[in-house]
Amino acid sequence: MVNSKDYAIETEGLVKMYNHDIKALDGVSIKVPRGNIVGYVGPNGSGKTTTIKVLTNLIRPTAGKAYINGIDANKNPKEALYSVGALIEVPGIYDYLTPHEILTYFGKVYGMKKSEINDRIEEVLKMLKLSNWVNKKVGAFSTGMLRRFAIANSFFHDPEILILDEPVIGLDPKGIKEVRDLLKLFQKQDKTTFLSSHLLNEVADTCDSVVFINDGKILIHDTVENITNSMQKNTIDVKFLKSLTKDEINRIKKFELIDGLKVVNGIIQLDYDGSAQTSSKILSQLISSGFEIISYSPESVSLEDVYISTMGDERGVR
Ligand SMILES: Nc1ncnc2c1ncn2[C@@H]1O[C@H](COP(=O)(O)OP(=O)(O)OP(=O)(O)O)[C@@H](O)[C@H]1O
Ligand SMILES: [Mg+2]
Known part of the structure; x- marks a missing residue:
């Protein structure tokens, strides 16, 4: 069995059945090199959250293996997940607690000292623009604030690997930009990030490589450049200084290298x-x-063009 330490995250033929009849994952194999940011994209119901739950041992695979730094995440979860910070959709169980209380709890779980915990709380809340809310109950937070707090929580213990399920969902454009900057900071710190997202422009802008999943199967894993180079577009938009006369349009139409001409909004x-x-x-x-x-x-x-053409009409929406 492959369990190379060269990869921060690696899955081998993951299969996940729910209730014996829903095949959420159908042989998912992914290799994420250390220090990379990988975008995980696919339609609703394609299996992204399921993969992330297996990686973080919230559920067990029906078949196949998931490794973190070469350690089996479902056999030795404590050891494997120590180096992981995760953001996964969880119901608001902490509504009545404050960021200070929640992060202190997590800090203790990770064996951090009290002074270390307090310094780190200040640091991460500042990074996510939540400093003024350190002692306010999270039940009163807006969607965006909750999301930012969840992100702060995920990297509180300074993990080398981040696994984030739709980190920017519910954030406004400024919040999205802040998360983008944060991901770039993690990249500089040589952390590995695996994130699912529906925002293809964000993924194209931040990720080293992209994995397409549909119907529980991996379709593509490549760099954004290779993925977009795999498709060609056959039109050129030209704006002229003066609007063209009919004669001029006809002259251009006769150019040997031009296969057709349309006028679209001038x-x-x-x-x-x-x-x-x-x-x-x-x-x-x-x-x-x-x-x-x-x-x-x-x-x-664009990445979106390839996504639309790859996913086709048979979207895995279930
Ligand atoms: N607890 C569960 N019980 C039964 N079926 C489930 C369960 N969780 C997920 N599924 C099914 O497994 C498939 C994959 O779901 P998953 O949540 O992994 O998709 P996703 O790619 O994260 O979708 P989205 O983009 O909507 O978040 C879907 O068909 C979904 O209905
Ligand atoms: Mg999901």
């Missing part, structure tokens, strides 16, 4: 073969034919 959209060479040649031809161009944008492929 922008000329050219169809071509999608290659960089052709795009460059078309631009030269337009300029040498005397057209005055304000902007020339071959459409780029």
Whole structure:
């Protein structure tokens, strides 16, 4: 059995059945190198939270293995999970307690000294902009504050690995940016982060690699660059200084390298073969034919484009 310490997180053929008939995970194998940020994306019900629950030993897999730093997370959870900070949807069981009380409790669980706990409380609450709320009951917190507190809680004991299930859900744009900065800070500190998210732009911006899951199966695990390079878009949006006459449009349509032309909201959209060479040649031809161009944008492929085309219509929504 592979249980290499080279990977901070590794799963081997995870299967999870719920009630003997729902196959939430169907052979999930993922390898997360140390120091990486990995985005875990997939439709509702595809198995993200289930994977994260297995990794953190909240549930046991029906088959397969999950390792943290090479240690079996379901056989030796205490040892494996000591180096893990996790954020998983949990009901508000701590409503009547304050951040100070909750974090003191966790600090003690992790064997931290009282002075160390107090310093760390100050530090993490400052990072999540919750310093003024240290002695307020969390039951009174807004959705965003609860989320920020849950994040603070997850890395309170300064773990080397973070496993976060939809960390930015419910946060406003500023809160999302703060979490993004925090993830980048973790990356600088060489921590490993595994996070599930539906925000593909955030994932594309912060993650070293992305895993696509659908229907309990892993479809892709690669860098954002490789994933977006795997698809081509075949249009170029061009804005001209003056609006084009019918004659001018017809002239462009006759360019050999152009397969089609549409006018969309005053922008000329050219169809071509999608290659960089052709795009460059078309631009030269337009300029040498005397057209005055304000902007020339071959459409780029986003993570969302690949996601939509990969997941297709058979979304794993259950
Ligand atoms: N406790 C449970 N009992 C029975 N079925 C469950 C249970 N938890 C999850 N499932 C089912 O397992 C599948 C995977 O669910 P999971 O929560 O892992 O998906 P997810 O990818 O996290 O979805 P979302 O994006 O909505 O959070 C779904 O079909 C779900 O209905
Ligand atoms: Mg989920």
